[in-house]
Structures are given as structure tokens and as C-alpha cells.
Amino acid sequence: MTAVTEQPSIAPGGLRWGRILVAAFLLEVVLFAVLVPIGLRFGMPGAGNGTDYRVFFVTVPLGCLLFAYCFGRWAGRRVASHHALHGALIGVTAFLIYLAVCSIPPNTIATVIAGYGAPRFWAFNGLRLVGCMAGAIAARPR
Secondary structure, eight states: OOOOOOOOOOOOOSHHHHHHHHHHHHHHHHHHHHHHHHHHHHHTTTTTSSSOHHHHHHHHHHHHHHHHHHOOOOOOOOOOOOOOHHHHHHHHHHHHHHHHTTTTTTTHHHHHHHHHHHHHHHHHHHHHHHHHHHHHHHHSSO
């Protein structure tokens, strides 16, 4: 009788956690550095600077998708396998960082969701995940 050993689906050390965490953190820093000044200039929910948020609501999804793609691609460049998983983990980690920032008083997550509207909030954060995954997949060696 031969012994059957279970192979893990991801080899130990297969996930590049350093890249995942750095990419997620830098993604949030860049989104904050680019989108908050736009929101302060043209109006954004919670800033008390107007009621027309069209510019903000156009730039946020574009920024989430494009910057997420760039950081997903950067992080996926030196990954040997599981590119989509790396991208997904970057997106989820960045989203968790964003939720932590949203929780800093006087804000709450509920206040932020109400400012965006729930469909926009979830759609914009979904774009962050999609962008990270697309970038990491695009970084696969051909």
C-alpha cells in the first residue's frame, strides 16, 4: 500500500505577503493623495464643500480601477504563480485598510457608505478588487 500525501494548493512561501501588503498600503496612499485633493477642490461627501459631487464620483472609480491595476501589475511581476490570488489579496487588503481609515473618528463606516450611497460604495471598492486582479494577471509571464 502506498501512502498518499496531500499536496497543498499553494506551496509554502508561494504567496508573496510582503508584496501583497506593500502594494495594498501604497495603493491606499496613492488613492488618498490623488482623490482627496480632487474631492476638496470639486466637492466630496463629508467634506462640507458643496453638493455637486459629479467630478468626485467620476474620478473615484477611475482611480480605483487604474491605480489598482498598476499596483496589481507591479506586485504580480515577480510572482511565480497564483497571480489572480495575489491580485485578489491585494484588493481585499487595500479594502480593509480603507475601512480602517473610514473608522477613524469622527467618521464611521456607515457614514462613509451613506455619503457615497451603498451601490456606489460597493461598486467602487469592487473596481479596486477587479483592477488589482487584472493587473496581477496581466503581469504573468507569457
